[in-house]
Amino acid sequence: MRLFIRLFSFLLLLSALTVSARVVRVEIASHQDVLNGKTFGEAGAYERLTGRIYFSLPVANPHNQPIVDLNNAVNLKNGEVEFSATFMALRPKDSHKGNGTLLLENPNRGRSRIVAVVDGGDWDAAHDAGDAWLLRNGFTVVSLGWQWDASGDDALRLDAPVAKENGKIITGLLRGDFMLTKETPEVPLGHLILGAIGGSEYPVAAPDDPRNTLTVRDSRESTRTVIPRSEWQFAHTVDGKLTPSNRHLHLSGGFQAGKIYEYVYAVADPVVAGGGFAVVRDFAAYAKHAPDAITPAARVYGEGISQNGRFLRDFLYQGFNADEEGRIALDGVLAHVAGAGRGSFNYRFAQPSRDAQPTSAVFFPTDIFPFTDQPEKDPVTGESGGLLDRAAADKVLPKIFFSNTSFEYWGRVAALIHTTADGKQDMPISGNVRIYHFTGHQHFPGPFPPARGQDYLAGQQRQSALPIRCFWRAMIANMDAWVRNGTLPPASSYPKISDGTLVPLGAYAFPKIPGVNQPHEASAAYRLDYGPRWHEGILSIQPPKVGEAFPLLVPQVDADGNERDGVRLPEITVPLGTYASWNLRDPSIGAPDQRVAFEISYIPFAKTAAEREKSADPRKSIEERYAGHDDYMSRFTKATGELVQQRWILPEDREAVIQRGEQEWIEATK
Numbered sequence: 001m002r003l004f005i006r007l008f009s010f011l012l013l014l015s016a017l018t019v020s021a022r023v024v025r026v027e028i029a030s031h032q033d034v035l036n037g038k039t040f041g042e043a044g045a046y047e048r049l050t051g052r053i054y055f056s057l058p059v060a061n062p063h064n065q066p067i068v069d070l071n072n073a074v075n076l077k078n079g080e081v082e083f084s085a086t087f088m089a090l091r092p093k094d095s096h097k098g099n100g101t102l103l104l105e106n107p108n109r110g111r112s113r114i115v116a117v118v119d120g121g122d123w124d125a126a127h128d129a130g131d132a133w134l135l136r137n138g139f140t141v142v143s144l145g146w147q148w149d150a151s152g153d154d155a156l157r158l159d160a161p162v163a164k165e166n167g168k169i170i171t172g173l174l175r176g177d178f179m180l181t182k183e184t185p186e187v188p189l190g191h192l193i194l195g196a197i198g199g200s201e202y203p204v205a206a207p208d209d210p211r212n213t214l215t216v217r218d219s220r221e222s223t224r225t226v227i228p229r230s231e232w233q234f235a236h237t238v239d240g241k242l243t244p245s246n247r248h249l250h251l252s253g254g255f256q257a258g259k260i261y262e263y264v265y266a267v268a269d270p271v272v273a274g275g276g277f278a279v280v281r282d283f284a285a286y287a288k289h290a291p292d293a294i295t296p297a298a299r300v301y302g303e304g305i306s307q308n309g310r311f312l313r314d315f316l317y318q319g320f321n322a323d324e325e326g327r328i329a330l331d332g333v334l335a336h337v338a339g340a341g342r343g344s345f346n347y348r349f350a351q352p353s354r355d356a357q358p359t360s361a362v363f364f365p366t367d368i369f370p371f372t373d374q375p376e377k378d379p380v381t382g383e384s385g386g387l388l389d390r391a392a393a394d395k396v397l398p399k400i401f402f403s404n405t406s407f408e409y410w411g412r413v414a415a416l417i418h419t420t421a422d423g424k425q426d427m428p429i430s431g432n433v434r435i436y437h438f439t440g441h442q443h444f445p446g447p448f449p450p451a452r453g454q455d456y457l458a459g460q461q462r463q464s465a466l467p468i469r470c471f472w473r474a475m476i477a478n479m480d481a482w483v484r485n486g487t488l489p490p491a492s493s494y495p496k497i498s499d500g501t502l503v504p505l506g507a508y509a510f511p512k513i514p515g516v517n518q519p520h521e522a523s524a525a526y527r528l529d530y531g532p533r534w535h536e537g538i539l540s541i542q543p544p545k546v547g548e549a550f551p552l553l554v555p556q557v558d559a560d561g562n563e564r565d566g567v568r569l570p571e572i573t574v575p576l577g578t579y580a581s582w583n584l585r586d587p588s589i590g591a592p593d594q595r596v597a598f599e600i601s602y603i604p605f606a607k608t609a610a611e612r613e614k615s616a617d618p619r620k621s622i623e624e625r626y627a628g629h630d631d632y633m634s635r636f637t638k639a640t641g642e643l644v645q646q647r648w649i650l651p652e653d654r655e656a657v658i659q660r661g662e663q664e665w666i667e668a669t670k
């Protein structure tokens with residue numbers, strides 16, 4: 001009897017652990033050794049798993065109640081709603097040889113990137129693991145689908161139920177916008193990002209609904225012109241014949257390049273998209289607490305780049321870092337190039353792919369108050385709050401890195417994360433937060449040697465090719481040391497009002513470089529109104545009412561046009577050119593006075609004094625700055641050493657950074 005009681009108690013405990021983690025089952029689709037069993041340092045061999053994970057969310061649990069329409073899910077059964085998500089995992093074959101840390105990526109529009117960014121190989125190490133820094137250091141990596149509308153058969157995504165209210169179909173209005181680079185007769189409905197669909201759209205529910213509209217304008221703040229309904233239709237050309245389609249938009253005469261087109265149409269059957277937050281939360285809890293977890297971990301860090309970083313900011317704001325038992329889910333958060341953004345992640349008819357680019361995805365619920373980690377007050381509306389209020393109240397504050405590049409200060413209002421809402425003062429930041437500005441970098445690195453972008457990235461200047469890999473490795477190592485044993489990471493480094501490195505746009509002092517056009521604007525955040533229930537997650541006004549903009553501040557520059565603040569690679573402190581924080585669109589794609597999304601500019605120095613004088617370039621030439629190759633490399637090497645000492649770069653990456661400096665000298669002086 002005692003044996004039976006002990007066995008019964010053990011089974012109850014095991015059941016409780018599994019239920020508390022809310023992962024109800026895992027289906028493994030593939031299970032393979034990484035690179036045929038190759039060993040990676042002390043971590044040994046790795047294996048790759050892919051498959052699907054099933055989650056069950058009790059509606060009554062207070063930690064699930066922020067999910068919009070969860071109680072309306074069509075598959076609600078016994079008080080719970082089931083979701084599932086596809087995943088990819090890289091784990092040590094012997095879990096005891098790992099370092100106990102799991103890097104949990106919520107993939108960008110269904111595409112995993114962190115392994116390729118950090119290690120330089122394939123996204124899943126299938127054929128090429130690069131130099132395998134993550135694997136050699138024993139990290140487990142999981143990329144978990146969270147986005148219901150991620151496009152493409154190979155995308156990692158969330159499978160979420162639709163919602164019905166008291167059994168009745170829910171309807172609403174949806175909005176999309178785009179700017180093309182060439183004339184096109186028709187476009188697919190969905191978020192066009194770099195010419196591809198980042199997120200599919202709800203199909204048209206009522207093609208003849210009088211609320212369906214199409215407008216055109218020249219820029220974000222320009223007046224919309226309504227295109228007559230007789231000139232456009234929901235249709236797609238198939239075998240040369242125009243056929244009705246609930247997923248395409250056709251315009252007689254074609255859509256022109258360099259114009260913002262915006263459509264609004266009636267939709268039905270919203271997906272319970274906010275379940276994506278719970279999926280990430282519950283997988284972290286499962287990895288740390290379930291005895292049968294496929295990727296057991298002592299620590300879990302949420303990692304997100306761009307859209308993923310905005311997801312993590314919203315995840316924290318909406319209170320999802322406490323699991324269903326009230327325990328901390330993510331011990332650390334690395335939110336990169338998210339700017340001040342959150343996103344359309346937990347709304348009725350959510351559109352997770354929509355961001356806030358200079359000429360598309362305009363006036364979506366992305367850059368919305370509050371912006372700072374500590375509570376702030378909006379002087380216009382009187383609203384107050386902070387990004388971490390819920391996490392602080394629940395006592396589940398993680399360690400956080402908010403890192404941005406030069407682009408985000410012009411394109412994603414990054415200054416709002418560390419200034420007061422009136423734009424007059426620097427805002428104090430929490431002790432568990434670090435804010436890093438990676439000077440001279442763009443949203444993602446351009447090619448080396450520096451070149452102008454093509455098609456949707458066609459700019460008037462070359463792109464910045466500064467690599468981000470060394471900073472990523474150092475951030476991950478610093479985060480791990482901070483969470484694991486309390487070793488403080490480098491102090492925050494970002495532009496400030498108090499020292500004049502953060503200024504209003506009108507005070508921006510970029511040098512007059514011959515042949516370089518300067519922008520007349522930068523992206524701002526606006527006070528938006530989507531209707532009386534939009535703070536409950538229900539948007540009834542499309543497009544929204546646009547109120548007053550928040551103050552716009554950008555990093556100040558030196559005489560060369562390089563930003564004066566932040567974490568600066570030797571390419572900035574020992575420069576061969578200017579890294580301007582913007583890049584205007586090439587005239588060939590239209591709207592040449594508007595900025596290219598994601599890019600900044602690389603504008604090389606003249607090689608000689610004579611060349612500089614001939615062009616009237618105000619910046620000193622390379623010849624006037626350096627005595628020659630050896631002088632330049634001596635300074636570059638010293639600057640690299642300082643970054644290593646300050647822990648912005650790992651010692652093992654020092655030589656790679658110096659070798660890159662050598663290549664840049666050769667390219668700049670050839």
